[in-house]
Amino acid sequence: MSGSTFGKCFQVSTWGESHGPALGVVIQGCPPGIELDESVIQKSLDKRKPGHGVASTKRKEPDIPEIMSGIFEGKTTGTPISIMIRNHDAKSRDYSDIASLFRPGHGDFTYHAKYGIRDYRGGGRASARETAARVAAGAVAEAFLRQIGHNISVDSMTVALGGIWIEKKDFAFAASNSFECPDQNALGKIEKRIDEVRKSGDSLGGVLEITARNVPAGLGEPVFDKLDADIAKAMMSIGAVKAVEIGSGCEAAVKTGFDNNDQITPSGFESNNCGGILAGISNGDDIVVRVHVKPIPSILKEQKTVDDKGNPCVLSTRGRHDICAIPRINPVCRAMLYLVIADHVLRQKAISPQKS
Template sequence: MSNTYGTLFKISTFGESHGKGIGVVIDGCPAGLPVDEDFIQQELGRRKPGQSKITTQRQESDTFQILSGVFEGKTTGTSLAIYIPNEDQRSKDYSHIADKFRPSHADYTYHAKYGVRDYRGGGRSSARETAARVAAGAVAKLFLKHKGIDVQAYVSQVGDLRLEKPYESLDFSQTEATPVRCPDLETAERMIDLIDHIRKDRDTIGGVVSAVITGVPAGVGEPVFDKLHAELGKAMLSINAVKGFEYGSGFDGVTLRGSQHNDEIYNDGRAIRTKTNHSGGVQGGISNGEDIYFRVAFKPVATIMQDQDSVNEAGETVTVSGKGRHDPCVVPRAVPIVEAMAALVITDMYLRNVTTKLE
């Protein structure tokens, strides 16, 4: 099982949904980086369950412990280990599916691959694992802040309710103003009503998280297999429930002609710029200095509070009943996860870029 991501700034996560805890080991973090523990806790708080009526009611404080790699408030350059204890497991909520495969979960595929699975909340396949990524992403964000690079994500779509405004017109300071994390407050209220309606129907719904990365200088990325947008796509597709990734003009770009889609280049007196940004800040797999923006599609949460047909480990037809505490829509809590994975990608790519030319 691959539990590691990154080349120079590398993370390895561990733990299960209903185990003693989860955590992450970060290798390659430069020494001397001030570690703001309050900021790390704030980021974990944005992802944690039990935030509102439109999220799961599992109660986890996600209070973390730094086990190594920090001395007198700064990184030492050695492995940085962060541990997050689990506090509110209800393993009995999953006893009814001990030998049953839940539709659209990883139950059957994990069983097919390993011959054994932790049915308590999905074990390692649970989105609980992403808390470790958010902790690591917070450290990456602290590094990027010193480089003038910022990562912002927000909910841009729930079901067929889509925020049509371009990201340039949005006030990202409003993203945290509502539990759905949409910076357009009018649209946010409609999204909340929709999610609450779906919850009362004992069902779930999907959505889209959009992200914008600003301040990345031109020249970050790799030209062939590790293209910057490919690494971003891989990182986003590794997040639970993600079904799609597009950057720049994405799939809508196919409707344009080349004469419309090409980003004309000019010199503004300080830097080489493009008049438009259909490329999404990446050309040839390498950043061009413009904003990097992308969209991540999340499916409806697979656990629904309704009976569904399935089979058990013996291949017999069974009924799976929805129980436990689950999100009716995952996208509000996915916002900090998307930001964390983007920050990890950019940090790793930035450090890889340092060695490519003599300064």
């Protein structure tokens, strides 16, 4: 198994490498009759494409999706949907001098240990470039959920970057800036911090919060396929993600049961510490997910490493790299949440045909 497929009923398989001719995704299980064309997918891809923002890599990729199959006269046919995104601005020569070196923080060492061969150009399959295919698939999942009558929306915002945490949540302001930061005061500090770290040749991590609204109650499977378990797996499958919280998350460990329980009234739940999921099944409240993202491992500072023969070396990573995965990782996380929800909506339809 290649580990490149996600989902059971709404299933996606991504393919391609950072410096290959193209990358893409094959989607299986999307029902027929869903209106879809490249423009729908392009809107989502534009939000994660490289080359924009003060924290982004300078690699310029148009990220134009080409639908190769599964669409006829502007609608899905129920057959596999294949989407291709061509690479245009790869500069493989930037990596030729580290072809035999293992970059700290990257998958170079582990890919070599697993396969005995690796594509060193930009990280190959382990590159964040792979996430463009996920975003394309997420756009299809979003279109499916919208057109079958579920008014589900998924939003994200940055709650911390470089150790600077927000103190208030102004959703309108979050939508107005490229970092999706809901706190104007925090945004100014974040921008200053990014500038300082860029000049030092280093990188930063952060935390984002993703919220799914209008998710119907009853989605999720018992025991191993819990909705929150699949969400955690979806987020942790993104290369830079190191931790995932649902609802009150880590704070639940220091609360009492009385404080953490969401008491129930005739009008609904009084709070949402569970993050919209109880016993692995959605309860109808907002699904709230926080994702902790590590610093970008490609930095200009010199680091100790070894080559593929075990010889000690000193490495300074060249090439074009983000200072922080945020905000380009935000649409990737939104896409993965759309994919999980679409998959569980179809699973629920399979066991309860009377439910929409």
